[in-house]
Amino acid sequence: MTTTPLAAAADITISDFWNFSETIRLLGYDFVWQALLALALLGLLSGVLAPMIVARQMSFAVHGASELSVTGAAAALLIGFSVNVGGVIGAVIAAAVFGIMGNRARERDSVIGVVMAFGLGLGVLFLALYGRIGTGFALLTGQVVSVGVQGLTAIAITTAVVLVVLAVIYRPLLFASLDPRVAEANGVPMRLMSVVFAILIGLAAAQGVQIIGALLVMSLMITPGAAAARLSANPNVVIGLSVIFAEVAAIGGLLLSLAPQLPVSVFVTTISFIIYLICRWIGRRRTHATRA
Numbered sequence: 001m002t003t004t005p006l007a008a009a010a011d012i013t014i015s016d017f018w019n020f021s022e023t024i025r026l027l028g029y030d031f032v033w034q035a036l037l038a039l040a041l042l043g044l045l046s047g048v049l050a051p052m053i054v055a056r057q058m059s060f061a062v063h064g065a066s067e068l069s070v071t072g073a074a075a076a077l078l079i080g081f082s083v084n085v086g087g088v089i090g091a092v093i094a095a096a097v098f099g100i101m102g103n104r105a106r107e108r109d110s111v112i113g114v115v116m117a118f119g120l121g122l123g124v125l126f127l128a129l130y131g132r133i134g135t136g137f138a139l140l141t142g143q144v145v146s147v148g149v150q151g152l153t154a155i156a157i158t159t160a161v162v163l164v165v166l167a168v169i170y171r172p173l174l175f176a177s178l179d180p181r182v183a184e185a186n187g188v189p190m191r192l193m194s195v196v197f198a199i200l201i202g203l204a205a206a207q208g209v210q211i212i213g214a215l216l217v218m219s220l221m222i223t224p225g226a227a228a229a230r231l232s233a234n235p236n237v238v239i240g241l242s243v244i245f246a247e248v249a250a251i252g253g254l255l256l257s258l259a260p261q262l263p264v265s266v267f268v269t270t271i272s273f274i275i276y277l278i279c280r281w282i283g284r285r286r287t288h289a290t291r292a
Helices: 005-010 020-026 030-055 059-079 083-101 105-130 134-141 148-178 180-185 190-212 223-229 235-258 264-291
Strands: none
Touching (some): 030 148, 030 190, 030 235, 059 083, 059 105, 059 190, 083 105, 083 148, 148 180, 148 190, 180 190, 235 264
């Protein structure tokens, strides 16, 4: 008799979530350590970018880049190319378009919405031509346990590239994000900053899609930054807190998912949301205390 997913889920008890012996046993496998390293790198990558994404109000751009990464991956499947590379190309092209056409905040959402709708339509077409629509679900929910050495190498290279580029443009980007009119008057290349940062978002989103899926990338690329911003106004402190929050959510999510053998994304999003609620509560208490 075949066991359905719902029946399998019904067999999971509360004790499965705290089965430390099973978690330790699974940590003996190489693929689990590869997944841990991949999530740690994704946490670092997301944590560094998240505060600037929040400051520049580019949450929708993250969603758009991750969804269009699926389109690139679907195109790669159709032509027999690397899914990871296809996802990166799709996300980077989409992000570049967002940066070029949506340089100003007032037009950004409409540009992203138009491009994303077109891109998702192409993605559905590519998956239909490929003949395995179910593959699209895997791209939406991620496959962290099958990241492998190749995927780990890809995210390590992406993390290094993003961190180096961000270090170079950090000061003018921060200036352009906090006070765009004054920054533009002082000669900061606003469009260039917008395009470069959008491409960095695309690179990070593409790697996130491979690990936790397109639907849940925002839990690491936005929530930690939004939570950290509730605790401090110092940009450096916010980045540090954001990285810590992203790492706790990413690594903690994987460790909690091992014993019950449930999707890691469920735990990553839950931990991220709990951290945000706690930080929001602390921030509100501080505000009330200051006013008093």
